Amino acid sequence: MLTQLTIKNYALIDELQVGFNNGLTIITGETGAGKSILLGGLSLILGKRADLASVKDSSKKCVIEGVFDIAKYNLKALFKIQDLDYESLTIIRREILPSGKSRAFINDTPVRLDDLQVLGEHLLDIHSQHQTLQLTNDDFQFQIIDALADNDENLSQYISELKNFKTFSSEIEKLQNQKVESLKELDYNLFLLKELEEAKLVVGELETLETEYETLNNVEEIKDKLGQSNQLLSNEDVGITSNLREVKQQLFKLVNYGKQYQSIYDRIDSSLIEIDDIFAEIENLEDQLEADPNRLEVVNTKLQTLHNLMQKHIVSSEEELISIREDLSNKVLETENLDAHISAKEKEKEQLKTQLLAVSKTIHNNRSKVIPKLIKQLESILATLGMPNAKFNIELKASNSFLSNGSDELQFLFSANKGGQFNDLKKSASGGELSRIMLAIKYILSNYTQLPTIMFDEIDTGVSGEISNKMAVIMQEMSKAMQVFTITHLPQIAAKGDHHFKVFKEDVNDVTQTQLKKLTPEERIVEIAQMLGGINVSNSALEHAKQLLN
Template sequence: MLTQLTIKNYALIDELQVGFNNGLTIITGETGAGKSILLGGLSLILGKRADISSVKDATKKCVVEAVFDIAKYNLKSLFKIEDLDYEAITIIRREILPSGKSRAFVNDTPVNLDSLQALGERLLDIHSQHQTLQLTNDDFQFQVIDALAENSKEIDLYTQQLKGYKRLKSALDLLHSQKADAIKELDYNVYLLKELEDANLVTGEQESLESEYETLNNIEDIKERLSHSHQLLSHDDIGIVEQLAEVKSQLAKLAKFAKPYNDIYQRVDSSLIELNDIFSEIEDLENDLQADPKRLDVVNSKLQVLHNLMQKHSVETTETLIEIKEALSDKVSVTENLDATISEKEKEIKDVSLDLLKKTKAIRDNRLKVIPELVKQLEQKLATLGMPNAKFKVELLASESFLKNGTDLLQFLFSANKGGQFNDLKKAASGGELSRIMLAIKSILSNYTQLPTIMFDEIDTGVSGEISNKMATIMQDMSKQMQVFTITHLPQIAAKGDSHFKVYKQDVEEVTQTQLKKLNADERIVEIAQMLGGINVSNSALEHAKQLLN
């Protein structure tokens, strides 16, 4: 419930602070006194967009702050979702800065407007003629029926499973899309893959083939140079090996004389060993070297294949070609296995849909049970509100799709006159009738669910005195379950309140300001007498006011 409201520097309000109690609270005042200003301030708490033009003094900050006792509202889960600290006494503050920037806080934690709206709609329901159109909205009509049917738990379970079902459907749609794309690409991918597989790609093969190609392609030159090198090393008279052997022989005779001679001898000996090894290897290479035109053609062809593939795929190494081959293999494999994956996903969807259908049947059965009771209560309440011939027909039609709250489509039909045709509520009911229907529905709902604080904004417009008395009685009954505010021009309703506030204007230092004052017993008598007979209060009006209050 709303326990306190503070408004500073908003429209015609300089500064206002007022506390509220439970029960039925009446707000009255002359037309233009500022009741709409009060509602405008409260709408900021509900997350309405701020407008710098509504600030009284644009050089100062505008602040609207509301204190709510939410202990009975079961809002801990919502606070958790919105990442807010839960407090049984919650303070919502809205600020409009001189720059025009708006800020919102819940228990001193900054919040965005989406979070403020999510919380605000659970705390305060401002019922205006515009909101009456909500009656014709399917979502609202389902909320009413499901509240009476106590379907909240079943719908929560259904909603959670529906999310999973939609994810599965999206995954299946994606698989079908992938299959369609894959089928288009499959033949080409298979061709590319076979081309790479036929190449028998091996890591490092390119370098090996290029080396072999250079050898085979230049074999005569290589043989000639190896042969010449062999002769230079092994010639009997001038061969390098023979010459170095002679050097070694000469130094061997000096090695025993001193260490430097021995060191040089050892080095020559090592060089001779290495030179002999080189000689043997050149000899082996020369002997192994054979011209092979056929092998040269094979190597050349394989290199040409590699170069063509690299050019085709815009890569530079065999390793990258192998990676492309593996990726293509995966694509072809996935395409070939898509049908099995799709079948598996379809079976999973079928299992989930069967479970969803069980849940929707339970939801539908609960709705069908309470619809007659809802119709009965609505018609009874409307009869007391001057609509004795009002009749409702509520029908549930089956949908082939899973909707957000089941598989039902709703027809909420209304007839205002005896023998009249049933028609859609929006077409069949006038504005005044819709207001009374909304009051009747909210009063019924208050017996089945914890409604937020509700503020009726002149719901009694165009209503006669006797009907207004009935409306007041309904609001009184509602206020036993919840906090109810009503802005009214009718004394019959004003007299029913547990507390009474008056909105009025006064000039302070030649500046008009809107004020809100709680009336005591005597002031209430005068206020209601003025509502009965005008500003000049007569004794009969005072007596009548006392009778209404009693």
């Protein structure tokens, strides 16, 4: 509920601070006194766009602040979604700066207007004749029926499962699109994969093949050089091995003359061992060498294949080719497995569809059960509000589509006159009739759900005295469960309030200002008497006012 409203520097209001209580609050005042200013300020804290022209003094900041007691509204989840600190007494503030820039705050946290509008819908409902078109909106009509049908949990389950269903549908669509694209590439990927698999790639093979190719391609020259080297080592007269053995024998005779001779002898001995080993290795290499044109051709072909593949795939090693081969293999496998993946997803989607059908059927059945009850209540209340011939025909049809709030299509048909044809509500009801229908619906809803504070703005326009009394009784009943404001010109309604405020203008230092004052019991008698008989109050008007208040 709205507990306090502060307005500074807005329209004809210099500064206004007023507190409100529970129950039915009446606001009266002469035409042009500034009731619309009050509504305009409230609209700003509900997220309406600001206009610098509405600022009283454009050189100063305009501030509108409302304090709301939201302890009973179950809004903690909403605050969490909006990443706001929850306070049972929540403060909403709008500021319009001299620059024209507007700022909004919830509990001193800066917020966007969208966030303010979302929260505002749960705090205050301003209702006038011009806003009764909400009645003709399908979503609102479903909200009415679902409140009576106690469908909250079913709708929450439906919305959750519908989200999953849409997610699976989207994933399946993506997979099917992926399949179409993958099939286009499959033949080419298979061709590339076959090339790489036939190459029988082995890490390090390129270097081995290049070495083998150089050996086979130059076998005669290598064999010749190895033979000459062998001769230089092994010649009995001038070979290196023979000369080293002779040196070793001479130095052996000197080893007893000093360590330096032993050292040089050991080095010659080591060198001779190494030379003997080199000689044996050369002989071994020479024995292994054979010209093999067939093997040379095989090696050359394999090398050419590897170089062609590396050039084709713009890489420089077998490792990279192997990595490409694995990627291609995965792509081909993924394409081949897409059908199975899509099939599995579709089975899960069908399970979700079955669950959705079940919960949407439950929602439909609950709605069907309460529609006769809703019609009966509406027609009964409207009869007391001067519409005895008002009749409703609410048609609910199950469809094959999953809509945002179930699988139903709804027609809210209305006839205002006896024997009249049923037609769409927006086509068959006048503005005054729509106002009374909205009042009846709000009253019914207040018995089934926690509604936000509601403000009726001259909803009684064009209504007779007796009917206005009935409207006031309905508002009284509503105010037992919620905070209700009504702006009225009718004394019958004004007399039914728990609290009474008057909007009026006064001149302060030659400047006209709008003020809002809570009336005392005595002031209230005078105000209602003036509403009955005009500015010059008669004794009979005062007596009548007292009777209305009693």
